[in-house]
Amino acid sequence: MAMSRNLSLLLYVTLMLIALTANQAYCQSSQPQTQSGHSLYGASQGSLHPQECGPRCTMRCSATAYKKPCLFFCNKCCDKCLCVPPGTYGNKQLCPCYNNWKTKRGGPKCP
Template identity: 35%
Template sequence: MKLALATLLLISMLLRSSFLQFAMADPPTVAAPPTVAASSFCDSKCGARCANAGVKDRCLRYCGICCLQCKCVPSGTYGNKSECPCYRDMLNSKGKAKCP
């Protein structure tokens, strides 16, 4: 009886480890880095958008994130968000506008 129980336990452990390896075998997907053209477009547009910002580095960071995702930045230093609905509608975790 003890030998059968030990054998059953050993077999179940081997099966679990093989299923665990299959489940963990897929590497995480990594998004492709932005192209040079997209980042230079965003850098120039966000530089103009954040020219009068009080906290310029934060403005440039969030504007860059929004630009890469939306592929557009509204004109001017404030407002005009209707020109780019994706940029306008992007929200942060607190439900407020993410893009400057």
């Protein structure tokens, strides 16, 4: 009986290690790949081409009720910085120019 229990425990631990290894490999492969230090998702300084700003800003502003001003300022920021943070909100630290451009009053210029 003890031998069977030890074998079951060993099998359980082995399966858990396999699952953890597979999960780690999946997580590493799902990270944005880079080319010459730039993220393929356009989340690093100067990694976008000007024609890519429109689609990135459309995605960035998709969750707001204020689409027109959001798109205007997002495109303006993207034209200057060639970067749009991923997602619909936050992540601005990935685009320093986008994050640090302020209005005259000191508020954030880029959505």
